[in-house]
Amino acid sequence: MEKRKRFVRACVVFLLAVLVAFPSDMAAIQAKAAGSTGKSKILIAYFGRFGNTNFGKNVDATSSASIVLNSGKKQGTTEYLARQIQKQTGGDLFRIQTKKKYPADFDKLVGKNHEELDQNYLPALKTKVKKMKQYDIIFIGYPIWATDAPQAVKSFLKAYNLEGKTVIPFCTHEGSGSSGTYKQIRKLCSGADTLDGFSVNAEKVKTKSTQEKLKSWLNRVDVKSRSAKAVPITITIGNRKLNGVCYNTALGKQIMKKFPLKVTMDEFGGREYYGDVAKKDRPTKKSKGKLGFVNGDITYCFENDTMAIFYNQSDQPDLSMRVNCIGRVTSDLSVFDKLDDSVEIVFDYKK
Numbered sequence: 357m358e359k360r361k362r363f364v365r366a367c368v369v370f371l372l373a374v375l376v377a378f379p380s381d382m383a384a385i386q387a388k389a390a391g392s393t394g395k396s397k398i399l400i401a402y403f404g405r406f407g408n409t410n411f412g413k414n415v416d417a418t419s420s421a422s423i424v425l426n427s428g429k430k431q432g433t434t435e436y437l438a439r440q441i442q443k444q445t446g447g448d449l450f451r452i453q454t455k456k457k458y459p460a461d462f463d464k465l466v467g468k469n470h471e472e473l474d475q476n477y478l479p480a481l482k483t484k485v486k487k488m489k490q491y492d493i494i495f496i497g498y499p500i501w502a503t504d505a506p507q508a509v510k511s512f513l514k515a516y517n518l519e520g521k522t523v524i525p526f527c528t529h530e531g532s533g534s535s536g537t538y539k540q541i542r543k544l545c546s547g548a549d550t551l552d553g554f555s556v557n558a559e560k561v562k563t564k565s566t567q568e569k570l571k572s573w574l575n576r577v578d579v580k581s582r583s584a585k586a587v588p589i590t591i592t593i594g595n596r597k598l599n600g601v602c603y604n605t606a607l608g609k610q611i612m613k614k615f616p617l618k619v620t621m622d623e624f625g626g627r628e629y630y631g632d633v634a635k636k637d638r639p640t641k642k643s644k645g646k647l648g649f650v651n652g653d654i655t656y657c658f659e660n661d662t663m664a665i666f667y668n669q670s671d672q673p674d675l676s677m678r679v680n681c682i683g684r685v686t687s688d689l690s691v692f693d694k695l696d697d698s699v700e701i702v703f704d705y706k707k
């Protein structure tokens with residue numbers, strides 16, 4: 357009897373060891389492997405050739421542009437970037453996989469991709485994110501294929517209701533940059549707030565300068581503020597009414613208490629409108645802030661008690677004073693190019 361017990365115990369230990377050594381691609385297990393609690397508000401979903409192709413065993417990081425080595429482990433280029441983002445933001449990793457694998461041969465893959473594009477064919481996916489509802493922020497990563505996002509990414513985005521979420525694209529490429537893909541993704545994620553993303557040339561994905569750029573971009577994105585619930589607001593400038601969101605953070609709540617909040621703002625540097633906040637409307641609970649922004653950010657600066665709307669990275673994307681993210685203008689930002697130098701802006705709840 358004792359012998360049998362020992363045998364069963366040995367089998368359980370062996371099975372556990374196998375599970376730890378060879379994690380499956382299932383989303384939940386990926387999330388565990390990435391150190392997530394399973395309760396994160398951030399999802400980092402990515403697609404790439406690696407994991408969607410039966411590469412032969414002899415294909416390695418030297419013979420394929422789509423494989424990089426991370427601490428001796430083979431990974432896809434976009435996957436590598438996804439894992440770097442996960443390292444810095446926490447969150448759950450999810451590999452987008454199609455039911456049918458793509459051809460390993462590069463030319464055949466190019467042909468297959470053109471066929472899918474021409475027919476606007478959306479390939480069926482193998483797995484689904486189980487609790488999409490729990491995520492407020494969805495990073496979506498992909499390689500540029502034919503100056504476009506792969507069709508599998510479109511299948512993924514179309515499979516969920518992303519209303520009220522913040523979608524943040526990132527991509528890898530070999531020269532064509534992000535092309536028009538952020539705009540396309542914005543169109544596919546109706547009701548979500550889609551930010552402009554981060555793109556990197558595959559050749560440079562592992563360099564120190566990319567790591568620094570990624571860190572600086574993530575700092576500008578300010579995932580922490582954006583993980584709070586986004587309350588729909590309006591931003592009225594004369595007869596123009598823009599849509600936006602205010603994050604339900606400690607700062608956002610203080611600002612929303614003052615709605616309708618009127619601020620006279622002046623243009624500065626081809627990148628922002630900013631203006632003093634009246635004493636009676638100033639928030640009291642301070643936060644640290646950041647020295648950068650993403651386009652559309654509505655911010656508060658505790659150093660000079662001003663609010664700003666940033667509409668263009670311009671050639672001065674780094675700030676000399678820290679600003680705190682309150683919310684974001686989600687309407688088309690080109691309006692700001694046509695405004696007078698000084699305008700009265702009213703922030704209010706969307707009715």
Ligand SMILES: Cc1cc2nc3c(=O)[nH]c(=O)nc-3n(C[C@H](O)[C@H](O)[C@H](O)COP(=O)(O)O)c2cc1C
Pocket residue numbers: 403404405406421422423432433434435465466469498499500501502503504528529530531532533557558
């Ligand atoms: C079918 C296909 C089409 C591609 N088209 C482009 C392109 O139009 N522009 C570009 O810069 N890179 C292009 N690339 C290169 C990939 O974007 C680049 O190698 C990417 O980093 C691969 O990421 P992955 O390893 O995660 O799949 C293409 C690659 C493939 C396989």
